[in-house]
Amino acid sequence: MLEARHDERRQYDHDRGCRLTLAQGDLTLVAADAIVNAANHSLLGGGGVDGAIHRRGGPEILTECKRIRATQHPDGLPTGEAVITTAGRLLARHVIHTVGPVYSRKPEVPALLAACHTNSLALARREGIRTIAFPAISTGVYGYPVELARRGRARRDDRRSRGPPGALDEVQFVLFDAATLAVFTRTLAALRPDQPR
Numbered sequence: 492m493l494e495a496r497h498d499e500r501r502q503y504d505h506d507r508g509c510r511l512t513l514a515q516g517d518l519t520l521v522a523a524d525a526i527v528n529a530a531n532h533s534l535l536g537g538g539g540v541d542g543a544i545h546r547r548g549g550p551e552i553l554t555e556c557k558r559i560r561a562t563q564h565p566d567g568l569p570t571g572e573a574v575i576t577t578a579g580r581l582l583a584r585h586v587i588h589t590v591g592p593v594y595s596r597k598p599e600v601p602a603l604l605a606a607c608h609t610n611s612l613a614l615a616r617r618e619g620i621r622t623i624a625f626p627a628i629s630t631g632v633y634g635y636p637v638e639l640a641r642r643g644r645a646r647r648d649d650r651r652s653r654g655p656p657g658a659l660d661e662v663q664f665v666l667f668d669a670a671t672l673a674v675f676t677r678t679l680a681a682l683r684p685d686q687p688r
Contacts, residue, residue, distance in 0.1 A: 512663040513679060515672045519547040521665055522582035524620040525575070527611050529628045530588040532567035534560055534574070539631045540667075544586060548579035552586060571606030573614045585620065587611045591629030594636065601639075604629055616658050624663040627671050637674045 518526055518540055528544045531537045534556040536545035545552055555576035560567070568574060573589040589611050592603040607628050615623050629635035666672045 509659045510661040511679065512661060513672060513675050514663060514665050515667070515669055516665050517543075518624060518626050518665040519543050519581055521624045521663070523622040523624045523661075523663070524583065525585040525587050525615055525618075525623045526578070526581070526583045526665075527573075527623065527625045527628070528586050528588045529626050529631070529633075530568065530590050532570075532590055534564070534568055534588060540626045544581070548581045548586065551577050551579035556588070571603045571610060573607070573610040575614055575618060583624075585618065587614055587623070589628065591633055591635070594629060594634040594639075604635065612659070612662075621660040622663070623659065623661070624665050627664065627666055627675070630671065631667075637671050 526544070529540050531541060536542055536553060536556075559574050559576070563574070568588065568590050570590045570592050573587050575585050575587050578584055578586045589607040591607050592600045594600065608625070611625070612623070627637060630637050664675055666675060
């Protein structure tokens, strides 16, 4: 069970046992197997949720990010890819770092945003993670409109979190404000109309 301080929560149960949950709150307070960081290419911390995760998690996260830069991604983490580190002092066990796209009308941008979620979920499964929490990737300083970001994001994550059976117990979106929560709630309600919460 994921725990976070939040004002409102919506839950959608899948027939294969995975819960897809929406909450408003602070991602750094979520006690999950992994939380997802909307990182920048450097993996060295930044603003928004990225900076908050590094500050609250402590230097252990940065140490592992530097090791990844030195051994795997000397030019920085490419957009859409994902890597995993310790969560340091956070309540979560791990942080999965992924780099979202800066919003533009280029045709490849939606696919890059989708890859953030696809690759993070695939990495979680490889690492035996059962509970994972995402922010609304790219909708902050990277300028991705929430209404556009949520259209494909919720459908893909709803579909991917269903299988294989038992792979994930819970996928949660922890959203910063009520307006973003409302957008995601409308999308998930449309996808799962048989399960109002």
